[in-house]
Amino acid sequence: MQAFCNDTFFMRIIDKEQLLVLLEKQRLGTCTEAEEALLNQWFDEPPVIEALTFVSDEEKERIKSDIHTAIRARIATAPQKSRRLTFRIKAIAAAAALLVCLSLLGVYFFSGNGTEQMIEVTAPQGIAQLPVTLPDSSLVWLSGGSSIRYPEHFASHERHVTLDGIAHFSVQPNKQAPFTVYTPEHVSVKVLGTSFVVDVRRGTKRVEISVITGLVQVDEDKDKLDVLKPGEKLSYSCNDKSFRKKKYAPEEVKAWNNNGIIYLNAVSLSEISVLLQTMYHVNLKYDPKQTAPYRFNMSFSRDLTVDAVLDMLHSVSGLSFEHDGKNIKITQ
Amino acid sequence: MNALSDIELWLLVKQEDAAAFEILYNRYWEQSYKTCYWHLLDQESAKDIVQELFVDLWVKREQINITETLEGYIKVALRNRVFNHIRSLNTKKKHNHNAAVQAPVAGFEVQERYSEKELRQLYLGEIGKLPDKMKDVFTLNKEEGYSIAEVAQKLSLSEQTVKNQLSNALKRIRSGLEHYRIIMILLGIYLYIFFNAT
Numbered sequence: 001m002q003a004f005c006n007d008t009f010f011m012r013i014i015d016k017e018q019l020l021v022l023l024e025k026q027r028l029g030t031c032t033e034a035e036e037a038l039l040n041q042w043f044d045e046p047p048v049i050e051a052l053t054f055v056s057d058e059e060k061e062r063i064k065s066d067i068h069t070a071i072r073a074r075i076a077t078a079p080q081k082s083r084r085l086t087f088r089i090k091a092i093a094a095a096a097a098l099l100v101c102l103s104l105l106g107v108y109f110f111s112g113n114g115t116e117q118m119i120e121v122t123a124p125q126g127i128a129q130l131p132v133t134l135p136d137s138s139l140v141w142l143s144g145g146s147s148i149r150y151p152e153h154f155a156s157h158e159r160h161v162t163l164d165g166i167a168h169f170s171v172q173p174n175k176q177a178p179f180t181v182y183t184p185e186h187v188s189v190k191v192l193g194t195s196f197v198v199d200v201r202r203g204t205k206r207v208e209i210s211v212i213t214g215l216v217q218v219d220e221d222k223d224k225l226d227v228l229k230p231g232e233k234l235s236y237s238c239n240d241k242s243f244r245k246k247k248y249a250p251e252e253v254k255a256w257n258n259n260g261i262i263y264l265n266a267v268s269l270s271e272i273s274v275l276l277q278t279m280y281h282v283n284l285k286y287d288p289k290q291t292a293p294y295r296f297n298m299s300f301s302r303d304l305t306v307d308a309v310l311d312m313l314h315s316v317s318g319l320s321f322e323h324d325g326k327n328i329k330i331t332q
Numbered sequence: 333m334n335a336l337s338d339i340e341l342w343l344l345v346k347q348e349d350a351a352a353f354e355i356l357y358n359r360y361w362e363q364s365y366k367t368c369y370w371h372l373l374d375q376e377s378a379k380d381i382v383q384e385l386f387v388d389l390w391v392k393r394e395q396i397n398i399t400e401t402l403e404g405y406i407k408v409a410l411r412n413r414v415f416n417h418i419r420s421l422n423t424k425k426k427h428n429h430n431a432a433v434q435a436p437v438a439g440f441e442v443q444e445r446y447s448e449k450e451l452r453q454l455y456l457g458e459i460g461k462l463p464d465k466m467k468d469v470f471t472l473n474k475e476e477g478y479s480i481a482e483v484a485q486k487l488s489l490s491e492q493t494v495k496n497q498l499s500n501a502l503k504r505i506r507s508g509l510e511h512y513r514i515i516m517i518l519l520g521i522y523l524y525i526f527f528n529a530t
Binding site for chain 2: 024026039043047052059063066068070154156174176177
């Protein structure tokens with residue numbers, strides 16, 4: 001111990017040792033008021049060298065987004081634990097909340113402000129399904145060629161998106177903010193937290209809604225058409241404005257999901273970059289000029305790791321992928 | 333929405349408003365991270381603590397009642413977490429050693445000024461260890477206040493090189509300090525055990 005007893009270190013160690021004693025006393029609830037005050041003072045005044053907190057703006061942004069991503073991931077999984085347990089209660093609450101939002105609908109139409117920034121995402125034709133995370137962590141699997149429009153931030157009392165094409169929605173439950181999908185065909189779908197598929201392919205003059213979990217209400221403009229339960233599917237004909245409700249075979253939705261396989265057909269590296277960024281939160285760095293001629297045809301399972309996908313991309317293209325944390329560097 | 337006060341945003345968060353939560357994150361992540369980092373001198377632990385704090389804010393939003401300010405609430409929550417972290421470092425070393433509550437605390441004085449000064453000394457020491465070129469870039473920019481463009485001109489380097497040198501210099505200095513902090517924590521703990529065992 002004597003080796004450490006030069007001035008500098010001695011003071012430091014005593015400090016640390018006393019801190020630990022105090023922390024232990026605090027844990028056991030035996031701190032005096034004065035000791036608590038000392039602990040608080042110690043915490044309030046850490047020695048800081050400002051310039052060293054972040055070595056660059058890039059590092060600051062990276063740390064900010066690392067923490068943010070981790071929070072989003074933890075929050076997205078948290079509510080799902082209780083969903084299964086309280087399913088019946090939820091369903092009843094959902095029915096009650098539907099009535100409430102029906103009566104409030106008129107007000108919202110007039111109070112909506114037009115200043116909110118809108119985001120429009122279009123899945124490239126070659127991609128079977130593009131995952132899109134909405135501001136409330138709801139997940140949308142968007143079919144190739146389909147597009148979805150939504151605000152940068154949802155309002156506290158409503159979540160509105162506009163879909164053109166086909167998409168599978170997994171909506172985060174939120175009783176206070178009903179989730180509504182508008183389509184170009186005056187048909188809208190309102191839910192509170194559930195998963196379902198909407199198919200509004202242009203040209204087919206038909207809208208199809210298949211419900212997987214939860215309750216879904218289908219409206220035509222402001223008139224309610226029907227309420228769907230899991231396993232039910234509604235087909236709406238845009239020509240004669242008639243609709244039919246029927247049971248769907250679970251395989252139908254499964255077939256649409258392609259068993260969780262993503263198909264890529266002649267997609268460019270920039271499209272893959274968007275796909276990987278949404279799925280794995282990684283950034284692809286490459287020289288656009290160099291990689292412009294590349295087009296990818298492949299399919300992979302949704303639950304593959306990012307490295308497994310990179311391996312596949314490497315073996316079909318010969319490009320090399322250097323994976324370092326959140327960044328992937330691509331070279332020829 | 334950005335114009336809303338903390339308390340107004342917090343009330344929205346209580347109603348599951350994710351957008352309000354985002355704004356609060358943007359307002360408070362940096363200060364929270366900085367506080368944790370300078371207490372622990374460990375990026376990963378600081379990131380974990382901030383992450384856990386915000387996850388808790390969201391998950392427990394219904395139970396959490398902010399009585400005064402959100403800033404105050406976050407400060408107290410961070411303090412508890414930092415203290416727990418230091419305790420857990422301690423427990424890892426302690427094994428079956430029984431914490432002696434009666435350990436002497438007489439003459440206790442928190443040496444804040446001293447460690448501030450000491451940190452400064454170590455900081456200067458780490459600057460001294462930098463390679464010459466890097467040290468020049470660093471000193472001109474950080475100590476003498478020249479802009480990156482001016483430093484680049486003075487030393488006939490490209491601005492990008494100056495930026496890289498600067499961020500590398502900061503990284504080296506910081507890891508020097510981090511190293512020191514780890515040693516200090518370990519030494520502190522050993523001495524603690526030593527005192528209590530006698």
